[in-house]
Amino acid sequence: xxxxxxxxxxxxxxxxxxxxxxxxxxxxxxxxxxxxxxxxxxxxxxxxxxxxxxxxxxxxxxxxxxxxxxxxxxxxxxxxxxxxxxxxxxxxxxxxxxxxxxxxxxxxxxxxxxxxxxxxxxxxxxxxxxxxxxxxxxxxxxxxxxxxxxxxxxxxxxxxxxxxxxxxxxxxxxxxxxxxxxxxxxxxxxxxxxxxxxxxxxxxxxxxxxxxxxxxxxxxxxxxxxxxxxxxxxxxxxxxxxxxxxxxxxxxxxxxxxxxxxxxxx
Amino acid sequence: xxxxxxxxxxxxxxxxxxxxxxxxxxxxxxxxxxxxxxxxxxxxxxxxxxxxxxxxxxxxxxxxxxxxxxxxxxxxxxxxxxxxxxxxxxxxxxxxxxxxxxxxxxxxxxxxxxxxxxxxxxxxxxxxxxxxxxxxxxxxxxxxxxxxxxxxxxxxxxxxxxxxxxxxxxxxxxxxxxxxxxxxxxxxxxxxxxxxxxxxxxxxxxxxxxxxxxxxxxxxxxxxxxxxxxxxxxxxxxxxxxxxxxxxxxxxxxxxxxxxxxxxxxxxxxxxxxxxxxxxxxxxxxxxxxxxxxxxxxxxxxxxxxxxxxxxxxxxxxxxxxxxxxxxxxxxxxxxxxxxxxxxxxxxxxxxx
Numbered sequence: 001x002x003x004x005x006x007x008x009x010x011x012x013x014x015x016x017x018x019x020x021x022x023x024x025x026x027x028x029x030x031x032x033x034x035x036x037x038x039x040x041x042x043x044x045x046x047x048x049x050x051x052x053x054x055x056x057x058x059x060x061x062x063x064x065x066x067x068x069x070x071x072x073x074x075x076x077x078x079x080x081x082x083x084x085x086x087x088x089x090x091x092x093x094x095x096x097x098x099x100x101x102x103x104x105x106x107x108x109x110x111x112x113x114x115x116x117x118x119x120x121x122x123x124x125x126x127x128x129x130x131x132x133x134x135x136x137x138x139x140x141x142x143x144x145x146x147x148x149x150x151x152x153x154x155x156x157x158x159x160x161x162x163x164x165x166x167x168x169x170x171x172x173x174x175x176x177x178x179x180x181x182x183x184x185x186x187x188x189x190x191x192x193x194x195x196x197x198x199x200x201x202x203x204x205x206x207x208x209x210x211x212x213x214x215x216x217x218x219x220x221x222x223x224x225x226x227x228x229x230x231x232x233x234x235x236x237x238x239x240x241x242x243x244x245x246x247x248x249x250x251x252x253x254x255x256x257x258x259x260x261x262x263x264x265x266x
Numbered sequence: 267x268x269x270x271x272x273x274x275x276x277x278x279x280x281x282x283x284x285x286x287x288x289x290x291x292x293x294x295x296x297x298x299x300x301x302x303x304x305x306x307x308x309x310x311x312x313x314x315x316x317x318x319x320x321x322x323x324x325x326x327x328x329x330x331x332x333x334x335x336x337x338x339x340x341x342x343x344x345x346x347x348x349x350x351x352x353x354x355x356x357x358x359x360x361x362x363x364x365x366x367x368x369x370x371x372x373x374x375x376x377x378x379x380x381x382x383x384x385x386x387x388x389x390x391x392x393x394x395x396x397x398x399x400x401x402x403x404x405x406x407x408x409x410x411x412x413x414x415x416x417x418x419x420x421x422x423x424x425x426x427x428x429x430x431x432x433x434x435x436x437x438x439x440x441x442x443x444x445x446x447x448x449x450x451x452x453x454x455x456x457x458x459x460x461x462x463x464x465x466x467x468x469x470x471x472x473x474x475x476x477x478x479x480x481x482x483x484x485x486x487x488x489x490x491x492x493x494x495x496x497x498x499x500x501x502x503x504x505x506x507x508x509x510x511x512x513x514x515x516x517x518x519x520x521x522x523x524x525x526x527x528x529x530x531x532x533x534x535x536x537x538x539x540x541x542x543x544x545x546x547x548x549x550x551x552x553x554x555x556x557x558x559x560x561x562x563x564x565x566x567x568x569x570x571x572x573x574x575x576x577x578x579x580x581x582x583x584x585x586x587x588x589x590x591x592x593x594x595x596x597x598x599x600x601x602x603x604x605x606x607x608x609x610x611x612x613x614x615x616x617x618x619x
Contacts, residue, residue: 055510058510058513058514059513060510060513079513079516079518080516080518083513083514083515083516084516086514087514088510088511088513088514089511089514090508090510090511092508093507093508093511094506094507094508097506097507097561098556098557098560098561099503099506099507099560099561099562100282100285100560102278102282103503103560103562104507107500107503107504107507107562108504108507108515110500110504111500111501111503111504111512111515111516111517112515112516112517113516113517115500122279122282126275126278126279127275129278130275135275135278138278138281138282139278139281139282139285141560154511157507157511158511158514161515
């Protein structure tokens with residue numbers, strides 16, 4: 001594990017509320033300072049507001065409250081300014097698009113306001129693919145990629161503008177075991193190397209406990225638990241998910257969640 | 267990360283450059299094909315003047331009599347140019363539509379924008395209803411534009427509704443086609459004999475009424491719109507990666523979409539006002555262009571316009587020679603070619619997506 005970069009701005013949320021026209025989904029979310037280079041996993045049952053939290057931070061939804069990146073309140077920035085700091089990676093990359101991986105990364109740079117010259121964009125994109133170790137698929141068409149490769153290409157598009165905040169919506173949802181690990185490793189290495197702070201929505205608590213530095217458990221639009229793996233207890237899981245579960249260390253000492261059955265109502 | 271990466275990078279760079287070169291060559295090739303098709307189109311018509319005579323009249327006006335000059339310059343040339351320009355306009359509109367609505371079945375014809383423009387044109391012809399301060403030929407163009415724009419705004423509104431998938435959009439488009447066609451038929455019912463003749467021409471699509479004035483307007487609109495399309499090409503390429511992703515790149519997606527819809531309406535309305543409703547060029551040409559040059563819109567947009575120009579030019583040729591001595595409406599020819607392709611697209615979509 002490479003050493004964490006400490007310079008850079010941390011992200012703090014205070015009373016963040018957001019939602020759609022008729023209903024408010026986030027009911028005042030507070031998250032204490034997430035430092036640069038830290039990987040945070042947002043977990044919780046369906047409808048807890050995990051994706052809404054990411055979308056509100058990305059600026060896709062009107063939001064109230066405060067989201068401070070260092071000294072600056074993200075909510076007060078114009079969309080163009082905010083997108084220079086914050087990148088959002090959707091769950092999937094559309095299939096059947098006749099573009100090469102390199103072209104999509106170049107397009108991410110060129111399409112942005114105040115963009116790059118052609119030669120610069122190409123050089124930056126090539127350099128990034130090299131650093132992510134996926135240079136060899138640069139000239140491959142998106143529709144020829146496997147699910148795991150597509151997620152790595154998607155990741156490259158999200159990070160090529162060097163965001164300070166990286167928001168990932170279920171980055172491993174459609175992947176097999178091996179590719180889940182490949183993508184998680186890539187995300188964590190990137191955060192450590194670049195000093196970007198990552199917030200990712202995960203459904204798999206096991207993955208979250210194994211790969212994230214911070215676990216943020218959400219329920220009904222609020223943060224219920226915010227801490228490392230040890231903050232996840234059987235009582236919490238019963239409250240939030242309505243399951244009876246054990247949290248036990250594995251042979252390497254990492255806490256593991258073992259679900260035995262349903263219990264009560266969440 | 268040593269020399270290996272650098273060598274790998276330069277190999278990819280070389281591959282990318284070769285790809286760009288290949289695309290530029292394909293665009294050049296299609297441009298040449300377009301000129302050939304125009305030349306061939308110019309040499310065929312109701313009179314016996316052939317390619318040779320047509321070339322002579324163009325290169326040396328004094329070589330033939332006034333009647334030959336009249337036929338070539340006032341009848342064939344506007345029709346040939348209109349075919350090329352209308353084809354390019356419909357194909358460009360179709361490409362932008364497929365991208366901004368994220369639907370491979372979208373085109374001005376299949377989603378009812380052409381029919382809406384035809385209804386506008388029919389209102390102008392039959393009832394003479396137009397905007398205040400607009401007169402003459404412009405009534406036709408402005409009415410066609412207003413109706414086309416209204417229809418794309420409706421389509422856009424539908425795509426924003428939750429749960430409206432691409433099938434819903436196509437079904438809604440078909441409903442629009444039928445509605446507008448029925449309204450045009452209603453106008454035919456009350457139209458005078460003279461207006462009726464004109465109306466039949468709109469509904470079938472024809473180049474027979476092309477004149478320099480309309481050709482000039484079509485050329486002007488295309489020349490005015492195309493630079494804006496090209497300026498939006500990177501953003502449109504990014505939009506192909508998904509709306510949220512494009513937004514996260516910092517693109518103002520709502521503005522991008524509105525601009526594209528405005529361009530689509532202008533191109534479609536002008537094309538319909540010049541040549542009536544010509545189907546399937548706007549659907550087929552973008553798919554052919556995408557197969558040839560991919561979806562980098564810097565190449566896709568011009569390639570698509572050229573493909574549309576060639577297709578309509580060739581269709582014009584076919585409409586003249588298919589039944590000797592009879593000029594078929596060009597809309598019939600494009601539909602006969604386009605319908606099988608449309609069906610093919612619907613059936614192949616299930617496998618590709």
